[in-house]
Amino acid sequence: MYAIVDCNNFYASCERVFNPNLRNTPIVILSNNDGCIIARSNEAKSLGIDMGSPFYQAKDILEQHGVAVFSSNYNLYGDMSRRVMRMLYDFCPDGFTQYSIDEAFLNLAGMGTPEDLHLPCIQLAKDIEQGTGIPVTIGIAPTKTLAKMASKFGKKHxxxxxxCMIDTEEKRQKALQLFPVEDVWGIGWRHKAKLEYYGIKTAWDFTQKSEAWVRKLMHVPGLRTWKELRGIDCIDIEELPHKKSIMTSRSFQGEGLSQLADVEEAVANFAASCVRKLREQHTCCSALTVFAHTSRFRTDLPSSYLYRNVTLQVPTNDLQEIVSTAVKALRAEWPNHQYYYKKAGVMVWDICRDDAIQTALFDPIDRSKQAALAKAIDEINRKNGHNMVRVAVQGYRKNWHLKNEYISRQFTTNINQIIKVKTD
Ligand SMILES: [Mg+2]
Known part of the structure; x- marks a missing residue:
């Protein structure tokens, strides 16, 4: 079973922690430079205030209804996220995977039957709200897509x-029948019209189609969502859709890594992978989180959980800048004692489009020069494979190499690994 733990209206909730008199007041949060609305409390949502609408257009309606307006405070949100994530890690150290700034998955395998888990998870939600002030909803189900669906029911009721737990066939069917197909993770609005054309309105209607039909209409990604809805666990956390943040994290082989240089190299590569994703979707980030933690299976070793948020002055998707920021953040948190880190990751967040960036007046970096260099690097890497041009700290030693003992060869992208038709 998987649990997804999702903070409710996260940014608005962070503001409420330190302004308890706003508990029932509608709240909106504005993007960088107070451009548009990027987060809303439930009360603001029910006033019909749209996500992404420009602040100046919404000003009248906000004033009319006494909506509390906040500029985004990413230092605060990052730190509140750290507190929530830390509690989730303590609850389930080995199954814990942070997925976005305000969501994490817990792999509950080995933690008992669904009945055993239900009360502790209700208690976990209570503890987190009491401990951090942030309300959360937990969705539990046999697949990640169903868990996300469960969390949506949990938020509503x-x-x-x-x-909310989907742990029986009966509950699964009922949930699917009540759930609009376009709200399913991985389906979205893009497919809505197409599915509607075939009379598919709910997630249940979708699962009643044949495998071949789904494959033809929605190809492999759609098919995997179809399988997940039918209870077959087949999507990796890495592959789930990301909107708010981009995360790259991995577990390390063996007992983990104890040397800063090794973790540093891993973190540099994770950061580089986030940059690649940012650049592919033409976006920039202005906040970054680095973390690393130990495993609970080694009860003989002391445990450690490193976590550091950095906010960047100017939104960026520059390789060098993001990699060096991530590495510096890791170094700043690196402890004096020796620990064996089993997992590490980099998350970039506060994401915006790369064509609407407001620069800082005293920005020490020559952005246009940097952009030209980055473009050249993209071009070389596109032709020659990822990471052909890299930042030195990404290294080649790969002591951090991942748990991928069962990986097949890079048949199509690495000249040294192509299939040999005839051996000499
Ligand atoms: Mg949330």
Whole structure:
């Protein structure tokens, strides 16, 4: 079973922690430079205030309804996220994977039957709210797509007490029948019209189509969503859709890594992978989180959980800048004692499009020069493979190399690994 733990209206909730008198007041959060609305409390949502609408256009309606307006405070949100994530890690150290700034997955395998898990998870939601001030909803199900669906039901209905579980066939069917197909993770609005044309309105209708039909209409990604809805666990956390943030994290082989140089190299590569994704979708980030943690299986070793947020002055998708920021953040947190880190990751967030960037007046970096260099690097890497041109700290030693003992060869992208038709 998987649990997804999702903070409710995260940015608005962070503001409420330190302004408890706003508990029932509608709240909106503005993007960098107070451009548009990027987060809303439930009350603001029900006033019909749209996500992404420009602040100046919404000003009248906000004033009319006494909506509290905040500029985004990424230092605060990053730190509140750290507190929530730390509690989730403590609850389930080996199954814990942070997925975005305000969501994490817990792989609950080995932690008991669904009945065993239900009360502890309700308690976990209560503990997090009490400990951090942030309300969360937990969705539990046999697949990640169903868990996300469960969390949406959990948010809607107070009766679940913050934890909704889809653990029987009966509940699965009922949930699917009540769930609009376009709200399913991985389907979205893009496919809505197409599916509607075939009379598919709910997630249940979708699962009633044949495998061949789904493959033809929505190809492999759609097919995997179809399988997940039918209870077959087949999507990796890495492959789930990301909107708010981009995360790259991995577990390390063996007992983990104890040397800064090794973790540094891993973190540099994770950061580079985030940059590649940012650049592919023409976006920039202005906040970055680096983390690393130990495993609970080694009870003989002391445990450690490193976590550091950095906010960047100017939104960026520059390789050098993001890699060096990530490495510096890791170095700043690196402890004096020796620990064996089993997992590390980099998350970039506060993402915006790369064509609408407001620069800082005293920005020490020559952005146009940097952009020209980055473009050249992209071009070389596109022709010659990822990471052909890299930042030195990304290294080649790969002591951090991942748990991928079962990986097949890079048949199509690495000249040294192509299939040999005839051996000499
Ligand atoms: Mg959330």
């Amino acid at each position: 107070k009766g679940y007490q913050g934890c």
